[in-house]
Amino acid sequence: MTPISTLGEFGLIERIKNKFKTTHNQVIKGIGDDAAVVPIGNGLVQVYTTDLLAEGVHFDLSYAPLRHLGYKAVAVNLSDIFAMNAVPFGITVSIAFSNRFTVEAIDELYEGIKLACERYHVDLLGGDTTSSRQGLVISVTAFGQAKEEEIVYRSGAQPNDLICVSGDAGAAYAGLLVLEREKNSFVNNPELQPDLSDYDYVVARQLKPEPRGDIIQELREMGVRPSAMIDVSDGIASELHHICHQSKVGALIYANKLNLDYQTLKVAEEFQIGATTFALNGGEDYELMFTLPLKDYDKVKSSGNFHIIGKITPDEKQIQILLDTGGIADVEAQGWDHFRGENG
Amino acid sequence: MTPISTLGEFGLIERIKNKFKTTHNQVIKGIGDDAAVVPIGNGLVQVYTTDLLAEGVHFDLSYAPLRHLGYKAVAVNLSDIFAMNAVPFGITVSIAFSNRFTVEAIDELYEGIKLACERYHVDLLGGDTTSSRQGLVISVTAFGQAKEEEIVYRSGAQPNDLICVSGDAGAAYAGLLVLEREKNSFVNNPELQPDLSDYDYVVARQLKPEPRGDIIQELREMGVRPSAMIDVSDGIASELHHICHQSKVGALIYANKLNLDYQTLKVAEEFQIGATTFALNGGEDYELMFTLPLKDYDKVKSSGNFHIIGKITPDEKQIQILLDTGGIADVEAQGWDHFRGENG
Numbered sequence: 156m157t158p159i160s161t162l163g164e165f166g167l168i169e170r171i172k173n174k175f176k177t178t179h180n181q182v183i184k185g186i187g188d189d190a191a192v193v194p195i196g197n198g199l200v201q202v203y204t205t206d207l208l209a210e211g212v213h214f215d216l217s218y219a220p221l222r223h224l225g226y227k228a229v230a231v232n233l234s235d236i237f238a239m240n241a242v243p244f245g246i247t248v249s250i251a252f253s254n255r256f257t258v259e260a261i262d263e264l265y266e267g268i269k270l271a272c273e274r275y276h277v278d279l280l281g282g283d284t285t286s287s288r289q290g291l292v293i294s295v296t297a298f299g300q301a302k303e304e305e306i307v308y309r310s311g312a313q314p315n316d317l318i319c320v321s322g323d324a325g326a327a328y329a330g331l332l333v334l335e336r337e338k339n340s341f342v343n344n345p346e347l348q349p350d351l352s353d354y355d356y357v358v359a360r361q362l363k364p365e366p367r368g369d370i371i372q373e374l375r376e377m378g379v380r381p382s383a384m385i386d387v388s389d390g391i392a393s394e395l396h397h398i399c400h401q402s403k404v405g406a407l408i409y410a411n412k413l414n415l416d417y418q419t420l421k422v423a424e425e426f427q428i429g430a431t432t433f434a435l436n437g438g439e440d441y442e443l444m445f446t447l448p449l450k451d452y453d454k455v456k457s458s459g460n461f462h463i464i465g466k467i468t469p470d471e472k473q474i475q476i477l478l479d480t481g482g483i484a485d486v487e488a489q490g491w492d493h494f495r496g497e498n499g
Numbered sequence: 500m501t502p503i504s505t506l507g508e509f510g511l512i513e514r515i516k517n518k519f520k521t522t523h524n525q526v527i528k529g530i531g532d533d534a535a536v537v538p539i540g541n542g543l544v545q546v547y548t549t550d551l552l553a554e555g556v557h558f559d560l561s562y563a564p565l566r567h568l569g570y571k572a573v574a575v576n577l578s579d580i581f582a583m584n585a586v587p588f589g590i591t592v593s594i595a596f597s598n599r600f601t602v603e604a605i606d607e608l609y610e611g612i613k614l615a616c617e618r619y620h621v622d623l624l625g626g627d628t629t630s631s632r633q634g635l636v637i638s639v640t641a642f643g644q645a646k647e648e649e650i651v652y653r654s655g656a657q658p659n660d661l662i663c664v665s666g667d668a669g670a671a672y673a674g675l676l677v678l679e680r681e682k683n684s685f686v687n688n689p690e691l692q693p694d695l696s697d698y699d700y701v702v703a704r705q706l707k708p709e710p711r712g713d714i715i716q717e718l719r720e721m722g723v724r725p726s727a728m729i730d731v732s733d734g735i736a737s738e739l740h741h742i743c744h745q746s747k748v749g750a751l752i753y754a755n756k757l758n759l760d761y762q763t764l765k766v767a768e769e770f771q772i773g774a775t776t777f778a779l780n781g782g783e784d785y786e787l788m789f790t791l792p793l794k795d796y797d798k799v800k801s802s803g804n805f806h807i808i809g810k811i812t813p814d815e816k817q818i819q820i821l822l823d824t825g826g827i828a829d830v831e832a833q834g835w836d837h838f839r840g841e842n843g
Contacts, residue, residue, distance in 0.1 A: 157602040159630075167602075167628050171609055179620040180588040191624035193589060193642075195539045203624050205640060207593035211632040244524045245537060249551035249638050258501035258511075265515055276523040280535035280547050283638075284511050286503075288555040292631070294593050294638035296549060298537075 187401075188309050189238035189386055190299065200306060202299045204235035210290035218334045221260055223362040224293070225267025231388065232297035233275050234366035234441040238386035240307040241299035242371070245280040246272070249294040251287035264293075275368060305380070307445070312383035312402035314469040316446035319381075321370045321461040323414045324391055325430075328437025329422035330354065330361025357418045364441040370460060371443075377454050381445035391464075392435040394444050395474060396488035402446075405473035408465030408486070431478070436489045531745075532653050533582035533730055534643065544650060546643045548579035554634035562678045565604055567706040569611025572637045575732065577619050578710035578785040580643035582730035584651040586715070587643040589624040590616070594638070595631035608637075619712060649724070651789070656727035656746035658813040660790035663725075665714045665805040667758045668735055669774075672781025673766035674698065674705025701762045708785040714804060715787075721798050725789035735808075736779040738788050739818060740832035746790075749817035752809030752830065775822065780833045 159167060172186040183200060184192040190204035208214055208228050216224075229246060236243040248268060252261070261284075272279055277297070337349040351358050366386070374381065383402055385394045391413070399406050413434040415423070423433045446467055447455060456463070465476075474486045503511060516530040527544060528536040534548035552558055552572050560568075573590060580587040592612060596605070605628075616623055621641070681693040695702050710730070718725065727746055729738045735757070743750050757778040759767070767777045790811055791799060800807070809820075818830045 159596075159598065159600065159602055159605065162602060164628060167605065170602075170606075171623075171626070171628070174609055174613055175616070175623045178622045179616070180622055182589070182622050182624065185622060186625055191589070191591075193624070195545070196543065197540055199540065201539070201545065203589065203591055203640075203642065205591040205593050205625055205627055205638075207595055207627045207629055207636075207638060209595045209629055209631045209636070212595070212630050245526070245535070245547065247535075247547055247549040247640055249549050251551055251553045251556070251636060252503075254503065256503065258503055258506060258514075261503065261511065262514075265518055269518055272519070272523070278522045278524055278526050278529060279515075279519045280526065280537070281530055281549060282515070283549055283551045284508060284515070285551055285553055286556050287553045287634075287636070289633050290631075292551075292553070292595055292636050292638075294549070294551060294627075294636075296547075296591055296640035298547065 183303070184308065189235040190241070192239065192306055194303065198303050200301055200303045202236055202239045202241045202301065202306070203296065204232055205294065205296040206231050206235070207292065207294040209292050215338070216291070217338055219362055221263040222267035225264040226271045226363050228293045228295050229268055229271035230364050230366050231441060232295045233277065233368070234386040234388070236297050236299035237366055237368050237371050238384050238443060239299065239301070240305050240371055240381065240384060241301035243275060243277045243297050243299040245278045245298045247281045247296045248279060249283040251285050251292045253287050253289050256291065275366070307381045307384040309383055309385050309398050310401040312398050312404050312446040312467045313448070314404055314467050315449050316382050316467040317449060317452060317463045318406060318408060318444070318446055318465040318467060319455070319461045320387065320391060320414070320444045320464050321367045321442040322440065323416045323419065324434035324440060324442070325437035326357045326360035326416050326419045327364060327439035328433065329419040330357035330359070331439070332422055332426055333358060334361060354418055354422065356416060357422060361439065364439065366441050367443045373458065373460060379447060379451045379454055381447055384443060384445035387440045387442040387444050388438060390436040390438045390489065391444065392486045393488045395486060398444065398446065399471065399474050403471050405468040405470040406465055406475070407468050408476050410476055410478050412462060412464040414462050431476070435486060527647070528652065533579040534585070536583065536650055538647065542647050544645055544647045546580055546583045546585045546645065546650070547640065548576055549638065549640040550575050550579070551636065551638040553636050559682070560635070561682055563706055565607040566611035568637070569608040570615045570707050572639050573612055573615035574708050574710050575785060576639045576641035577621065577712070578730040578732070580641050581710055581712050581715050582728050582787060583643065583645070584649050584715055584725065584728060585643035585645035587619060587621045587641050589622045589642045591625045591640045592623060592637065593627040595629050595636045597631050597633050600635065619710070651725045651728040653727055653729050653742050654745040656742050656748050656790040656811045658748055658811050659793050660726050660811040661793060661796060661807045662750060662752060662788070662790055662809040662811060663799070663805045664731065664735060664758070664786055664788045664808050665711045666784065666786040667760045667763065668778035668784060668786070669781035670701045670704035670760050670763045671708060671783035672777065673763040674701035674703070675783070676766055676770055677702060678705060698762055698766065700760060701766060705783065708783065710785055711787045717802065717804060723791060723795045723798055725791055728787060728789040731784045731786045731788050732782060734780040734782045734833065735788065736830045737832045739830060742788070742790065743815065743818050747815050749812040749814040750809055750819070751812050752820050754820055754822045756806060756808040758806050775820070779830060
């Protein structure tokens with residue numbers, strides 16, 4: 156009997172993927188990217204993705220309001236649709252919850268789901284509601300559409316391509332650390348009132364992430380199409396490994412170009428974690444990482460919404476970072492592995 | 500604070516449906532049928548459905564083999580696609596499981612998923628695997644396609660239509676009762692070896708249901724299109740209420756025409772439950788119930804795969820059964836309500 160921890164999440168996904176190699180229908184892309192791609196005629200495709208959030212693993216209701224949780228459950232799925240350079244139009248939502256949840260609690264959860272649907276113009280197409288023996292589980296599946304030639308995979312990066320990341324890095328993880336610290340303070344001294352005002356930005360990034368549909372739009376307006384793209388759910392390091400592995404290339408990124416918010420830096424300082432580690436390995440930012448042909452540099456260099464953090468290199472085995480000290484280090488793909496109990 | 504039990508599952512779904520009335524995209528049918536329907540151009544539509552199975556609520560691993568469970572999780576979703584008169588082509592599968600599950604156990608689950616995919620020619624398009632604090636949760640979303648004019652809703656039944664049901668009724672519930680009895684015998688006397696050979700059919704119906712894609716095919720070959728259709732997941736009574744409510748009609752069914760297998764009747768006898776109750780309220784058969792215009796009677800009367808059990812009547816308030824004793828009774832929509840802790 157082999158414990159799952161010997162495989163890890165990525166090993167398990169690889170194992171499942173190998174089991175389902177042959178397809179019965181016309182499928183352009185199955186398991187192994189942010190979303191699956193199926194042709195629907197007229198040069199159009201639909202894309203499909205799914206993510207499940209489990210209480211005690213992905214969220215803690217002692218500080219995550221149900222409304223934000225509903226919003227986040229939708230947001231993380233839409234992020235995968237955008238990462239294919241597609242436009243989401245619908246979701247299904249299944250929830251399982253124990254009898255400690257009231258009608259008012261479930262209403263709050265669906266208010267958050269509704270807010271996300273309205274903000275991103277997607278429709279709730281169906282779902283399932285059931286009881287569970289313990290805790291809350293939310294399973295969302297999202298559907299998007301695009302022209303086939305618009306779809307961007309993880310596998311298209313070429314040597315000399317620019318590596319870009321939207322927004323700032325590590326903020327959601329900073330928010331998580333602050334929330335966990337406040338929770339522990341409260342457990343030790345229940346009369347303490349939490350004051351999160353100095354951390355409002357990073358806490359919001361953790362509790363209510365916004366998927367970057369605006370970036371997809373901006374790139375289209377710039378007349379630019381990424382050669383590869385992925386959403387940053389497990390940290391820049393882990394996503395960079397996915398792109399390099401699937402594109403059979405290497406990468407060099409510049410520590411100096413990693414964009415961290417002031418509040419994130421403050422939290423990194425308080426927790427005595429280096430800013431670079433924070434930016435590379437902090438998960439749940441739901442930003443987009445993408446590569447662009449060097450020829451697009453002039454078109455994109457002045458965007459305030461994403462930053463060039465490095466370049467693609469030819470050697471698949473070298474995924475490196477040029478440190479501020481001048482040295483070069485390997486970028487390790489730590490990521491979030493719930494099966495190993497690691498964080499960040 | 501209002502407990503969910505005051506609403507029940509159907510009340511909760513109605514509440515969610517009302518919250519999401521306005522749509523942002525072109526949606527032919529959202530929440531409220533077996534699957535949602537979205538146009539994809541050229542007169543074609545895609546249909547979407549999702550179902551979540553939770554350990555301790557929908558299955559008991561002390562008698563449900565993981566391979567069968569994987570198969571069933573796919574089957575119950577495909578059943579919803581067939582109930583729209585559509586052809587399934589893909590699924591996504593998310594699972595959350597505690598650390599008591601080994602690699603071998605997860606392999607078994609995916610073997611069952613694969614068997615169902617092969618049997619019904621659908622592709623696993625993606626998924627999510629994560630840990631849970633306790634137990635196993637399986638969330639499947641299924642996708643199908645059809646011509647828009649082929650789609651059959653719950654709402655199309657007309658007075659004088661024939662009411663048909665495929666296969667036999669109540670067998671899955673009979674299987675559940677037998678399995679629960681054996682489990683209790685084992686708890687009381689662990690040296691007892693279960694002998695299920697007299698109940699093999701009903702046990703198989705419970706553990707490994709087959710969605711009725713063959714019926715969809717047969718109706719097409721007969722040149723017949725149902726006016727309304729639903730899959731029988733909660734029992735004939737409950738599904739009949741859905742069709743009548745959404746079609747604004749009533750129904751009269753004949754107890755004598757309810758088709759029960761010999762093994763089901765034997766279990767009903769052993770548990771001292773009337774055969775009619777068993778057929779009307781036993782859930783999880785995953786057969787199809789559909790209505791057909793009276794003019795199709797000659798085309799369908801000799802099918803061995805489905806039976807005419809009654810007719811649609813004009814009065815929405817009358818959903819009745821003509822009993823073998825000659826009396827008429829109201830058909831109550833009991834169904835399976837996990838929130839109320841009722842079974843069948």
